[in-house]
Amino acid sequence: MKLRFDPKDLEELTRNVKQIQNDVLEEILKANANTEYLGRFLHGSIDKELFKKNVPVVSYDDVKPYLDRVANGEPSDIISGEAITTFIRSTGTSGGKQKIYPANNKYIEDLAFIFALRSFIVSKHIDYDVEQGKKLAFHFTIPHYNTPSGLPVVPALTCLLMSDYFKMRPTNFHTSPDEVTLCQIYKENMYCHLLCGLARRDEVVSIICSFACALVGAIIFFEKNWRELCGNIRSGNVSEWITDLACRDSVSIILGGPNPELADLIEHECSHNSWEGIITRIWPKAKFIQTVLTGSMAQYVPILEFYSNNLPLISPSYMSSEALFGVNTNPLCKPQDVSYTFLPNLSYFEFLSVDEGRNEEIFDLVDVKLGCFYEPLVTTYSGLHRYKMGDVLQVTGFYNSAPQFKFVRRKNMVISVQLEATTEEDILKAATQATLVLESSNLMLMGFTCWSDLSTLPGHYVMYWELKSKYINGLVELDNKVLVECCCVVEESLNILYRMYRCKSRSIGALEIKVVQQGTFGSLMDFFISRGASINQYKTPLCINSSKALEVLENKVFARFFSDKYPSCDS
Template identity: 25%
Template sequence: MLVAVAAVVAVILALALALALALALLAPALRHRLVLSALHHAAGRYRRRLSLLGSEVGLSQERRLRRLLPPGTARGSEAFRERQPLGQSCPEGGLGEQVPPLHPWALLRSCWGTDPPLQGSLLYLDVLRATFPQALAPQGMALLSWAPSGPLAPAGWPLPTLYCTPDEASTLPSRAAALRVQLLFALRQPALRVLEAGLAAELHDALGTLRSEWPALAQDLALGRLSPQPGLPEDVRGRLEALLAPDAVRAAEVRAECAQGFEGIVQRLWPQLEVVVVGMAHGAEKLYRDALHQADCKGMPIYCPFYRAAGALLGMNLWPEEPVPRFLLCPDWAFCEFLPCPAKEDSRTVLLGELWEGREYSLVLTARPGQYRCQAGEVLRVTGFHRQCPVVEPVRRDSQVLSVRGENIPEERFCQSLCRAVGMWPGARLVDYVCVESALLGASSGASAPHYEVFVELQGLRDLSEAQRYKLDQCLQEDFPIYKSFRFKGSVGALRLHLLRAGALPRLREALGSARPMPRVLREERLLHLIQSNVVS
């Protein structure tokens, strides 16, 4: 019997290998269509499976937990929760997975793979195909993403013929150089269908480069070259430049459109573009998504397909045309528990099938073997259900709460107060900001009471009066009664507001060393010193 099974497996593997070799020999366009068709059928199978899993959420979660626990461990979520105490914060994770080998065998494997990154990519490609019919054209996607430690898998990695951006461009040691090179390769493609970025901040910064360097970018297009720049090694520059060719016509188009201004520039540069995709556009990235919607990407849908926490893929956005991203939590991607908010000392976690619409929960995650019941630091709001699977909207990150006396000002509410204060400064527009609690300043904070220091980048104002600076503290007092009472007692000092030179925050994002959501509250002295060196007022 075992011999017969082994023979069958050998035959299947041989056929798969033969098919893989046949695919490799086909013309690129035909290979693209065949793989796309296979992935479409695989995505259809997974959609049907997801619908079935959504009807038995509890069983799906129990099966996922069993796969994550060591062999011989007592089974069942109840025993697991009784035996395993709530852990500390989850280890910080990245935004994606390392790129698997992009050969035909990897493409075939993706059709029957069961790990979350493969399933997520299948759903992503299926959603794009259903909503934006021309989005999956060969070479129709451009990628803007920085991964200095090695290339990360783009959202549609099982179909690499989608991308016109060379992999090597994302791994440059300099974030600014990587985004500029990727932008140049995107500009070469007037028939682009999808513009994809790992983070909303990466797209925001790349388009900022377009605003400031469009004459030089157009010149590079016309000459078919890559200008030397810091962070672009000469040998890499030579290899990437070999992929370019002079294109005076496209260079003239870029000059003409940029000379007219930058509102709606994305749609004007790429008239056939159907959608802008960003790997993360909620939480701290919402500020950049809103800025893109209002200016450079005006008129374009911005689609955030995935929900990740602590580096683990947890959910999928199946509604790409909705303005506010919401995510279906897939029950076979991780074992999830939830602490109701506001938390109580004796709160017991509830499971995926026990959530209530409209309520907020703090996420507890078991996504990898050995990392059990980690507190992800993410607060989610349940907005509805897809069968029994909850649909959620990320609300805030606990690690980004401002608090020097226990007043606990959440990230998203601080941003609302800041935007309200900026609205009182005639001509000003908020570009970006970060905060610091005075404890990080050490002796340099003086003898004053504990306080916040806020660093802002603005458009439309070169300086702020003392009265204008006080507006932010006043808005916080109006929005947070506890903060107001501490200010009245003198136990919390007046907020200090600093104005940054243009480009300070992109330099901070490069100093982070990897692509991750923008920290709004700095906790490291090296980042504090960097931002202090860019204060102009």
């Protein structure tokens, strides 16, 4: 597998979508038609129409028994004709529970392919010399475990970082040596990434992190630890609490001895009354930030704009533990306009229509219609067949003949009190409107989530907000009038069914905002990580469905506000 990308590949892939998809399905069926799973439906046939007629659309519970059998030592050909070499572990923050998915060498090759492709695309849109500069990449690995059969269970990015594709790449364009990236102690890893990024500040041309919430977490970590980091740079020594010896030694080489001038410069910038634009003040050659900003990550766009002095924010690709899908071929578009071009060589893609009033028809990749909404189904090289992803996507355009999709929401992530269904997208839009009210108070919304509290009569929506002053050491002064108005704006921004239940039948109670202590959403992330989630894949859930996670939030509440008027019932 090549690590550099030939620009002709993208054009060829997106011009020959139908043929490539047919070839992909044929390859998959040749390898898998005689497995125990597919054999029941195809009896060895590789006919596409028989596949569509006989093979059922499935969810995780349908395939879990087969995956468990492989994990416990039975051969891969129960479900996959190619040997399963790894299980990819999902985070569990979106759907509520962790899952494991089969992967083979093709999955790792495709990951490397996606990373090379998106770097090529960005280089065509932003004038920077990546081979001369460095990426400050917040990549993390976590300890993995093995199934009873000895197969490793790892998050997707950890799988790539531990592979030969990463270890044997010709050049390291990251500020951090590999020993830091491969350090499995999260706090030490984060600290050393920052220390290397500061020591090489004049070389940094981009800042990269898998998801926006983790990047915001890195900024907050920097804010708490900059004095110690400056002390390390001033003395040329790494803090004693860094226990990973390979990490310590490699970072010491990067420091290269005492540098009091650099320490003074960083100390000066970090001592300002506000950290607005801190990223460009510390890393003046940075041209862009690359991190996923779609879905629930959209809430972090205003925070990153504040800290980065409005550097371009690039949401690079659409990937999951189950399968890989595509890339953003227009990286400089606004975060709210991001769409992903599906690449036909990665898996066989089908799409289940989810438009209201339409039957649940299934369409091939080349047959989806502009403006319509679909749930993707994937058939992969590693043993998933017509697997429902649970995402809702909208077709926004085409790159040559390859459809482009906007991520809309997770299909099953809704909150409800009556018969209304309020989605993540609804909550995000409403909260975005409410944050406009906050602007007069010099407060930033650093994180939020919600749930429907049915213990009250009537039940009502509860939002947890973590607020932070725009000024260093600034107090979070809560203005009752402002926060109550935020509650009202959220309600006014929700869908018509919610507002009708709220103001006509009054069977939904007043919306409540609970303000939590600073650092609460970091504690929420720590909670999910303690249960096996990967920092690389962690996504703050916009709708909480875990009672244990809810306890983390409830223990940090210090103020409560309710809407004081009914929303309008106009459509």
